[in-house]
Amino acid sequence: MYNEPIFLKPVFKDRIWGGTKLREEFGYDIPSKTTGECWGISAHSNGPSEVVNGPLKGKTLDQVWDEHRELFADQVGEDFPLLVKILDAKTDLSVQVHPDDSYAREVEGEAFGKTECWYVIDCEPDAELVYGHHAGSKLQFEEMVADNRWNKLLRKVAIKPGDFVYVPNGTIHAIGAGTMILETQQSSDITYRVYDYDRLDDAGNTRELHIEKSIEVAMIPHQDADFEPVLSANEDLKIEKLIKENYFTVYHWNLEGSVAAVENPSYFLVSVLEGEGELKIDDQSSSAFKKGDHFIVPSTVKKFGMSGDAKFIVSHPTI
Template identity: 60%
Template structure:
């Protein structure tokens, strides 16, 4: 039986708003100086991560999901449910909205919806996010879009490192310039673009907008997400539960020393934000470092974490 963590090779995406922080901060070998996204844990067909070690070395996470469901709690469903990214917003991302499962399944060839959440790894002093809108009715929402009243419509919030935001499907949102974000989301690549600052791509064309779909799927009026965060300490590990909702449960961990952990029959997704250490399973040690992404399969009952490190980990709810 498979009894070791699966370390994954990230997939990188060039974006009009990307930069070099994924290399500067995490040491990744990025393909361009406008690399906006690191898909660290992905089984999505648009960018599946490849396993770097163990019996499944060379296979994609998608192949592991399809062929070895016992590693993933024998979870049902055709698609691996989550996708973990790191986003470098060297410039403002477009204002966008994502559909829910029902709409995406019907209109996007069976794609999952996209509920997501953001942990602010770092940001510039003036960085901000767009979360929600001020339209009280659908008519008012549409009117402000048609008039281009973006400053009146969009709800902006200043951010600082360590902030966390839960972004359910149907939420108008955008990541602002200067933010470095870890995103945990449903495994979906469906985005409806509402506004893109009238900027042009490398070919001189403005990017496509999806106003009809956006108006259909946006929650009106906007509803601020309410989450309860809980902090606990286990041996050398300080854990903050960031969110626990329909699709995922996400934690922030700060490790200083050693801690024994249990999977409780779940498979766990880890992304190392800072530091280094060792995972020990059945007396076998596996080193980890800043920028690593790995899966603890559900076939592992207990494991030990040692080191000085900061990470985000999650599992399906």
């Protein structure tokens, strides 16, 4: 039986809006001064993570999913369901929207649409997000886009470190400049751009917009999702269940000491945001973890202990 966590090597993505904070904050060896995304736990074909420890070392997560489904509670489905990223927005991301599963399959031939959520790791004092819009109908939305009335159309929301934002498919959204987030999402790379501030890429070209598809999939009028975080504790582990919805359940964990037994509901996706410590299994094996690590606790590990001083974002599929 596989009896250890699966540590993963991140994949980095250069983005027009990216910066260098992934290196400065987490010590990652980033490829450029405009590195916008760290795909920490990914089995997506556009950037699968590689296992860096144990008997599966050298395999990519999509290979492990295909060959060892017992590590994932024998979950059915052709594709690994979730993707965990850290994003460094030095400048504003484009205003965008993502489709649901049905639209993604029918129009793009992809397995999943994209519902996501964000934990704000850090941000500037005056940081904002675009979250939703003010159009009351599809016709009004189309008219405001055509007239470039972006300041009237887009809904701005102030944020601070520690905030949590749920972004179901169809939500018009954009991460603002000076913000670093951890994103838990469906394993999808489908993005429809609504507006990109008329900025130019390195070749002097504007980036492609997807106005027609955006209008087809957008939630009009906008409605905020209704959810309530739940607090609990297990010895020295403080647990905040940030959200439980159809695709994922996401937690913020704060470890200040030790916990003897954490029950594993299926398989945990774990990203270490701060600190360091040790994960213990059956009092026989232990694995050190530190800030910036990403790992999976497979379903073959029914429970585990932890010690140290660290903060995490943890998730699992809602099955």
